[in-house]
Amino acid sequence: MIIDIEIKENSMRILYVVDSTRFGGVEKFIINLAEEVQRTNRKDIFVTRESKLSEKLIRIGVDVRIINFEDIFRKIVELTKILREDIDLIVAHRWNAIITSIIANRHTKIPVISVVHSLYQPGTRWEQETTQGVYDIPQLIQNSCVKIIAVSKAVANALIEAGIDRKKITIIYNGTKETGYKKKKRINAFFTIGFVGSISHEKGPDLFFNVIRNLPPLLYNNIRIVFVGSGPMQEEIEKKIKNLKVEYKFYGFLENPYEIMSQFDIMMVTSRQEGFPMAVLEAMSMEIPILAFAIPSLCEVLDDDITGKLIFDSEIEDVGEKIEDLYQHPSKLEKMGKQARKKWEEKYQWEICMKKHMETYELIYKTLS
Structure with missing residues (x-):
């Protein structure tokens, strides 16, 4: 099954923001995305902390900006400077990156899409550290994001239960690339x-x-x-x-x-x-x-x-x-x-997932332009 992914070279310029503290499913998603961006010669920017993800992104050859996600004030200042460049759309992955993007964007007013990969749980450590108890997270996301992409119905339902309008939420399931391996037949008794x-x-x-x-x-x-x-x-x-x-x-x-x-x-x-x-x-x-x-x-x-x-x-x-x-x-x-x-x-398949993401980004960009 072959699905063509159309990522237009000269369309919008996207700033992808992800706070990566480990290498897991979200990071695999970002790596697959970066490979598509590099393949199509887009000028998108990837913002993350110094990590295994940043090393891989640099090797791929995309534009990578490293900021200090550990310092609550410094990360907002550093991201605000990047937002002054020619950016058409912000796509943020992981809660810390989503909230940081929203706060840093309060003056530039670039459309923000949040991609939520995990169930929302109020009162977590990252929430306290990032917002200092000042913001109501669901309300902040509701008011500040033009679209919320949930990676499953379970994630979407958790957001709705937290008070986010279901009309703002689009479900796009994650996808993966071929691994190049198949299950082997058992060759011993175990x-x-x-x-x-x-x-x-x-x-x-x-x-x-x-x-x-x-x-x-x-x-x-x-x-x-x-x-x-x-x-x-x-x-x-x-x-x-x-x-x-x-x-x-x-x-x-x-x-x-x-x-x-x-x-x-x-x-x-x-x-x-x-x-x-x-x-x-x-x-x-x-x-x-x-x-x-x-x-x-x-x-x-x-x-x-x-x-x-x-x-x-x-x-x-x-x-x-x-x-x-x-x-x-x-x-x-x-x-x-x-x-x-x-x-x-x-x-x-990754191609199905990526096609739906890009169609969503393009639709929002055209609608708001």
Whole structure:
């Protein structure tokens, strides 16, 4: 499936603002975007902090401006100076960047689009540090952004519950590029269960561990656990897994995890919350079936018993049986993987996502010009 992305070389000039403290799904989105900007010779600007993202953007060859997001006043002053250039549209990713863009833009009045990748939760540390308690965040975004792009219905619903007018919100699902890998057939007796993501509370590595600990005896002696990622809970989880005396491997953060992921029989997602997980989309593109806790965003992307298996609250005690069923029926696994790939091709390719973003930007630019 080939989708043409039309990014006009001589149309509007966009300032992309993203506060990157780690390299995750948002950063992959920005890298894919930067490659399109470079390919079409656009003059867009990317603003971020000094980070792995900024290094990658510089290597791609786009115009990168580094500002100090740590200092609440300095970041606004630095961004305000950049906004005095010939900018037609601001597109901000991540909450800190969105709020900083809005405040810095109070005199230049350039149209602002916010792209919201995560669920809005009032009272978080970034909110207190960025606004000093002066601003009501939902009201500020409501009054200051011409459009709010939510990456899932779950993210949109959280914004609406916070008081933002649903008419300002457009849902554009994330998309991913081809990884260049496909799920490999099992070459040994071990059934590999993979975890991909930050090893932190919101991703639920402790819940992952609880599932593994309670697997049926038949499966317990035939599994291999693979963690791809790092985070504050890594040492704790690794110690617990080691005590189980199962085959396991922690790879830490990998820029290219796809060779390792291709060895997964299933990927298990035990997140407590997600905006719209890129790792799940990448796994689907590789024909890897997903076993996931049934949080709202994962219920959007996965079809139960078709592209994977959803674990609802009432079924937590039966997760081991679900995994055992997949272990004993490899043909079912293979069918799920192919259905997952099919859905990715139809809805979650990068080209589909990018085309919708650019159409939204162009429409707003033309409407306000």
